[in-house]
Amino acid sequence: MWSFAIQNILSRPVRTILSVLSLTVAIAGMVGLYSIAGGIETVVTSTFRLIPGLLVQQRGAPVPIFSTLPADWETELEQMPGVSVVNPEIITRVNVINGKTIISPPRFLVGLELESRLKLKNGVYSEFVTAGRYFELNDRGTNHAIISQQIAAEFELDLDDTLVVNGTTLQVVGVYECGSLLLDVNVLCDIDMVRQMSRYDPASVSVFYVEQDGTVDDETMASNIERHFQDRHLDAVQIDLGQLISPGMMPLLPTSAQGITSLLEWAGRITGTGTDEAELSETAAASNAQASDADTNHQGEAAGEEEAASPIEVRSANDWTERFQEMSADLDLFLGIMTAIGVVIAVISIVNTMLMSVSERTIEFGILRANGWSRRDLLKLITAESGLIGGAGGLLGAFFGWLATLVLNQIWPDRLQLHASLALLGFSIVFATGLGLVGGLYPAWLAGRMVPMDAIRRG
Numbered sequence: 001m002w003s004f005a006i007q008n009i010l011s012r013p014v015r016t017i018l019s020v021l022s023l024t025v026a027i028a029g030m031v032g033l034y035s036i037a038g039g040i041e042t043v044v045t046s047t048f049r050l051i052p053g054l055l056v057q058q059r060g061a062p063v064p065i066f067s068t069l070p071a072d073w074e075t076e077l078e079q080m081p082g083v084s085v086v087n088p089e090i091i092t093r094v095n096v097i098n099g100k101t102i103i104s105p106p107r108f109l110v111g112l113e114l115e116s117r118l119k120l121k122n123g124v125y126s127e128f129v130t131a132g133r134y135f136e137l138n139d140r141g142t143n144h145a146i147i148s149q150q151i152a153a154e155f156e157l158d159l160d161d162t163l164v165v166n167g168t169t170l171q172v173v174g175v176y177e178c179g180s181l182l183l184d185v186n187v188l189c190d191i192d193m194v195r196q197m198s199r200y201d202p203a204s205v206s207v208f209y210v211e212q213d214g215t216v217d218d219e220t221m222a223s224n225i226e227r228h229f230q231d232r233h234l235d236a237v238q239i240d241l242g243q244l245i246s247p248g249m250m251p252l253l254p255t256s257a258q259g260i261t262s263l264l265e266w267a268g269r270i271t272g273t274g275t276d277e278a279e280l281s282e283t284a285a286a287s288n289a290q291a292s293d294a295d296t297n298h299q300g301e302a303a304g305e306e307e308a309a310s311p312i313e314v315r316s317a318n319d320w321t322e323r324f325q326e327m328s329a330d331l332d333l334f335l336g337i338m339t340a341i342g343v344v345i346a347v348i349s350i351v352n353t354m355l356m357s358v359s360e361r362t363i364e365f366g367i368l369r370a371n372g373w374s375r376r377d378l379l380k381l382i383t384a385e386s387g388l389i390g391g392a393g394g395l396l397g398a399f400f401g402w403l404a405t406l407v408l409n410q411i412w413p414d415r416l417q418l419h420a421s422l423a424l425l426g427f428s429i430v431f432a433t434g435l436g437l438v439g440g441l442y443p444a445w446l447a448g449r450m451v452p453m454d455a456i457r458r459g
Contacts, residue, residue: 006388015353020393022349026342027397027432028404031420033335035405038419040331047180048317051124054222056208058234059313064207065091065108069312071205073229080225082216087116088205090191092198098155098164105415107151109165110186111194114140120211125176125188132159132174140190145170148184149177150414168197181417210314222314230310343435346393350439354386355446382444383437390436394429401428 010016056077057067077086090111094102114135117123126134130149145165147157152175157163161172165187178184195202212221368378402425405418 023393031401111191354443386440394432
């Protein structure tokens with residue numbers, strides 16, 4: 001049966017090749033698309049495997065760069081059961097490096113409090129220094145920086161070279177490479193240096209990295225920390241023009257009077273301030289009155305109700321992985337739709353090929369029936385042929401899809417990390433074979449309905 005099916009396929013090489021190619025393109029596209037989701041999952045999983053500690057950040061902040069917490073909460077966190085080390089961090093966006101505006105891939109300036117950072121058993125970056133050295137205590141308050149290998153390669157930097165980040169000159173004392181797209185995007189500095197560079201509020205930090213001592217499990221510790229700060233309130237973030245515009249952005253600012261006026265108006269709308277002092281006073285008075293009324297109403301409504309949610313949230317590696325998976329749900333839906341379009345086209349091509357094959361082989365099928373072949377035997381033959389086409393398309397599609405992920409990762413190593421798993425490749429082959437079988441069912445049914453003598457006469 002199978003040898004007969006293979007001979008029939010090879011007897012029509014052009015048509016068979018076109019059908020196989022259509023399915024190959026569809027399956028390769030499916031592998032490529034789903035390797036995006038696989039790459040995201042792999043990056044997230046591998047990244048947070050390197051970060052065993054807990055991250056304390058402002059509730060509602062999607063990522064740590066949008067978080068702001070009081071710096072003096074560090075002392076309270078250190079006294080919590082199960083806490084070994086608390087390391088404050090400041091994270092800001094890098095806008096300009098050596099005169100080049102940074103858009104994509106993004107780069108970040110990470111300020112580390114060095115005294116507590118050096119006490120960590122797992123310093124995240126310290127284990128992956130590939131050149132130079134990691135921070136020491138005497139680096140506090142200096143312009144020393146440790147940069148990722150990606151940044152070093154992009155700007156052709158070596159040890160002891162200098163780079164200008166957001167208008168401030170930094171000296172490279174080390175280069176690291178974690179092998180993660182989420183971590184290999186940073187310029188690491190002392191926290192006080194980053195405060196000066198970004199004009200960050202001295203009384204605030206972005207997040208706290210908490211290393212456990214192993215006496216309390218992560219879930220219990222996270223719950224205890226959130227409950228400890230449950231009655232706290234984070235003040236509204238005060239924004240001034242110095243925080244909005246880093247020194248490195250100064251060359252990009254408008255120089256005309258009209259442009260400067262527009263910029264000031266824009267800043268005024270964001271900060272809630274204006275150039276007119278009377279208007280500012282009236283606005284502030286109205287805001288205070290509204291805030292007072294709102295606070296009074298809130299206290300009245302809160303009576304007898306559940307306690308307010310904590311202003312912070314504590315995230316472990318598993319929590320971040322789950323959050324990224326939730327964020328990628330829409331991506332999976334999009335990938336499914338795009339794959340479905342290609343699959344439908346491929347199935348139509350297979351059905352068309354097999355229908356043409358059946359119509360051309362009417363006499364052959366009539367002779368087979370006259371020689372004792374049953375309808376079931378014809379059904380097996382046609383589905384075997386379409387299944388072989390599907391299997392061939394699946395194998396080629398899986399191979400070329402996998403090969404494409406390797407090539408793209410090699411071309412854009414700092415932007416892409418596609419991952420076609422063995423499970424995805426195996427599923428693609430099985431799926432394509434199943435599509436081939438399904439595509440051959442209708443033509444096989446038509447062939448099985450033929451009456452032997454009628455088929456011979458029709459031919």
